Amino acid sequence: MATAPAPELDTSTLDEILLDLAVLIELSPHDREIAENRYRRLKEYVERPTSPLRPYLVDGESLIYAQGSVATSTTILSGDNDDRFDVDAIVEIDVPLHWPESEPLDQLFETLKNFPGAVEVVRCTRCVQIRFAFMHMDVTVMDRRQRMGGERPGHIFHSPDTGPTYRVDSNPWGFTGWFRTQVGIGERLFEQRLKAARDAAGLSRLIVVDEAERRILADAEQVPLPPMIPSRIDAQEAVALKLLKRYLNLRYTHSRLKRPPSIWLTKLTGDMGLIQGGLTLQLYALSKFISDSLREHLARRTVPREVNPSYPPDKINDRWPRAWPEAESDMTVLADHLDLLADAIEKMNCSSQSAILKKIDELFGERFGQEERRILKDRYDRRTTSGGDLLIKPGSGTIYTPAIAAAKQEVQPIPQHRFHPGRLPSDGEASGG
Known part of the structure; x- marks a missing residue:
């Protein structure tokens, strides 16, 4: 389990953007x-x-x-x-x-x-x-x-x-x-924020392929059938993993090297556990947790060989990395990519919203950066159409219009930019514990 970062660090603006991005890339x-x-x-x-x-x-x-x-x-x-x-x-x-x-x-x-x-x-x-x-x-x-x-x-x-x-x-x-079992069902406050992001940013992409599929879907609405897909996990750890996978997908799109297996990244996500302080810090810590492990293997000239905790004969990364000496380039390239992501998060911590969005284009894809700009514009435009600033109850993630909030003494205006410079956890804090 990684050590929790400094509690005074405010990452709420970047958390909001990353939540939107996670929703844009997931199954609606x-x-x-x-x-x-x-x-x-x-x-x-x-x-x-x-x-x-x-x-x-x-x-x-x-x-x-x-x-x-x-x-x-x-x-x-x-x-x-x-x-x-x-x-x-x-x-x-x-x-x-x-x-x-x-x-x-x-x-x-x-x-x-x-x-x-x-x-x-x-x-x-x-x-x-x-x-x-x-x-x-x-x-x-x-x-x-x-x-x-x-x-x-x-x-x-x-x-x-x-x-x-x-x-x-x-x-x-x-x-x-x-x-x-490792990640659980997620914390209530994070679930609420994720639901709000899904309401604002969710996109559907899959299309019905034939009349038989349309009929089966209609029948399932009338008579619910036992699920074939397990229920959604709304834990912060799972959402950070989605973002990490998206980032790495782009890094390896034109690479000669093979991407690390998704199940291996999933195993390490479960091993690291929850980082208190928000999605930004969870993603930062996950990047450093994996990178630090790879750097240790490189120093020892060994390779990571993770096993399935439920059945050790199952070697979950049996085809990555390759054996030495090819393993050195496999692990070095991945560690470099992960360090670049962690560095980018650290820089965004002290950046304006526009600078954050430019970096989002680079890290996760320009089309998702453009979509995020639209989402934020719609979100901020609602302040004027609702007759004034939207209001938020501190620590809740719940948003109110002025009319609803009239009798709520604990709400306050949402600032345009709530991102205060602060110290992200050091490498040792992110991967220790």
Whole structure:
């Protein structure tokens, strides 16, 4: 757990901007409904009578479920210029003993070909990817024949076009449970501020692909079905992770180097825990926490090898970084990116709002910076249309118009800029504890 920073530091203006950004890059409630429906259709499609995998699904034992970022509530838009969400799913089967290691993915590909509404279906090294407009679903097949002890561990399959094929220990169900326990449900005040940001900045991007999907969505509104996607986590730790992932996505867009795996970043986010003082300090501390760890490995000429806390045989960053000497460039580049983010946060701490927004363009993408300018303009314009300044109750995040606030002695005008220079935690404070 990282040490809490100085309590007198006021980061409320940057917190507000970062909350808006987090909302702009996440799945909206409408997007979650469509994604949820596609998980439900995946289950129906894999279980259909003509499915090649149907004979290997064990009734009452095999599950088809969401995993990865959508299960940990940290899904964000991928890419630079395209609006795309990448979500993940697991299909559990009992793999026949005589199958070669490449057969499970081959059979999964045959099963998912012609998936309704898909633009394309592609067999990848460890999954089959179903591509929709604005969304990819990476479906991984897991062998649970051995019924190993724990929270649904099993084997997935590494099966490239060339090179060796082999099994990989995996336990995404257990990892999701661990992470959601680590971060909890979030603090009430932060949830309120996040809800206000969603009301102001939320955007829906996913589109209904066919009439059948439209009908299923309509039916689900009439008769709610058991959820396929776990509930949203509104914890500060999860929101900071979304912003960190977005920042790194842009840094690696044109890089020859492979991005660090999302699940590894998620594991470290859970390890670090909550930083009191707001979203800005949480993001700053997370950047330094990971960077400091990488610098230590570089000094020792070792590589980080994190395991799934729910099932240690599951090595969650088995393909990143590479072995030495290539590991040195993998880790150095990532540590440099993280230090640049921390330095930028520190500079924004003493900057005007316009300077902050220019830096946001650079860190998270110009189109999101432009959208944030629109959001802030609308927010400030409401002061004049409401007949005066908007008012806020200190420490609550709740905003009132003057008419509503007339009898509330504890409210005060919202300042145009509430960002006071202060000291962010040192490297040791951010990563110690």
